[in-house]
Amino acid sequence: MPERKQLVAGNWKMNGARADGIALAREIAEWAKEPHACELLVCPPATLLVAVGEALGGEALTGGDVRLGGQDCHAAASGAFTGSISAEMLRDAGCSHVIVGHSERRHGCGESDADIRAKALAAWRAGLIAIVCVGETLVEREAQIALAVVAGQLAGSVPDGATADRLIIAYEPVWAIGTGLTPTKRDIAEMHKAIRGHIPAGTRILYGGSVNPKNAAGILALPEVDGALVGGASLKAEDFWAIARACT
Ligand code: PGA
Numbered sequence: 001m002p003e004r005k006q007l008v009a010g011n012w013k014m015n016g017a018r019a020d021g022i023a024l025a026r027e028i029a030e031w032a033k034e035p036h037a038c039e040l041l042v043c044p045p046a047t048l049l050v051a052v053g054e055a056l057g058g059e060a061l062t063g064g065d066v067r068l069g070g071q072d073c074h075a076a077a078s079g080a081f082t083g084s085i086s087a088e089m090l091r092d093a094g095c096s097h098v099i100v101g102h103s104e105r106r107h108g109c110g111e112s113d114a115d116i117r118a119k120a121l122a123a124w125r126a127g128l129i130a131i132v133c134v135g136e137t138l139v140e141r142e143a144q145i146a147l148a149v150v151a152g153q154l155a156g157s158v159p160d161g162a163t164a165d166r167l168i169i170a171y172e173p174v175w176a177i178g179t180g181l182t183p184t185k186r187d188i189a190e191m192h193k194a195i196r197g198h199i200p201a202g203t204r205i206l207y208g209g210s211v212n213p214k215n216a217a218g219i220l221a222l223p224e225v226d227g228a229l230v231g232g233a234s235l236k237a238e239d240f241w242a243i244a245r246a247c248t
Contacts, residue, residue: 004204006220006247007168007227009041009131010234011071011099011208012048021048025055025066027237031244032065038227038247041097042234043069046085053094069097069131072105075118077125087119087126098123099229101133101157103174113156121159124166131168131229132157133208134195138175141183146173147194154198164202169195170229176209178231183209185222192224213242220246 016024021044032040044052049068056066070093074084090098100123101116116132123130134153136146150171158167171191176182183191192205199205207219208229219225220243227247233239 004202004226006038006225007041007204007206008038008240008244008247009069009097009099009170009206009227009229010043010240011102011229011231012042012044012234013071013104013231014045015235016045016048018048018051021045021052022055024235024237025052028066028240029056031237031241036244036247038244040066040244041069042066043071043097043099046070046090046093049090049093049095067096068094069099070095070128071099071102073098073100073119073122073126073128075115075122077122087122087128091126091128095128097129097131097168099131099133099170101153103133103135103172103177106133107137107174113153116157117159120157120167124159124161129166129168131170131206133170133172133229135172135174135176135209138173141173141175146187147191150191150195151198154195158199162200162203164200164204167199168204168206168226169199170206170208171195172208172229178210180210182211182215182219185218188219189222189224192222196224211243213239213246216243216246221248 070090100119120130204226
């Protein structure tokens with residue numbers, strides 16, 4: 001079974017002008033010179049990918065210490081899709097990873113499991129690692145159907161032929177994203193254990209949703225938690241680094 005080295009990924013979302021992104025990337029690259037037990041990934045807005053890749057030392061694709069990822073991609077390689085970006089374009093911009101199916105795309109942009117599945121396939125076609133996000137809403141958690149909802153999302157959005165070296169799952173309860181709320185450690189552990197039963201052995205499962213320097217160590221120490229997908233706290237290099245340092 002492949003080793004599941006923890007991964008701390010920063011999802012910058014729609015934040016940052018060029019100067020901000022470059023400054024943040026430089027700070028992270030500086031911190032990353034210190035010893036750390038995890039892999040690091042930053043996912044800036046598409047407009048900043050090339051500049052951030054350069055600020056990270058231009059090694060993102062060649063296995064440099066801080067890798068570069070996109071926040072979404074289109075399923076097609078090219079064509080008449082105004083405003084969209086293909087997985088091939090992300091690869092060309094220096095990315096090694098792409099997030100697909102983030103809840104802000106599922107719920108904010110109406111993306112279905114089938115859409116996300118097609119995007120994951122596109123990621124693989126382009127040679128990228130697909131980070132497939134899943135997670136229940138608060139209504140679903142309260143109705144005690146969270147496990148079933150996530151199982152359904154996995155069945156619908158993880159393509160056949162998945163392997164641990166090109167798939168990462170991010171469990172992000174919708175109600176925990178950007179709210180300061182997190183599930184109990186018991187609920188996180190239960191969900192990660194359940195997810196493990198649906199994916200190839202050795203696939204990493206990240207937790208995402210209000211991870212911060214204070215709660216990171218507790219979450220990252222849970223069994224089956226192979227890292228974190230970090231939104232708000234990834235916009236401050238110091239906080240992002242504190243989370244990375246909490247990895248074991
Ligand atoms: P948050 O976002 O850390 O700000 O809750 C996580 C995410 O949306 O990936």
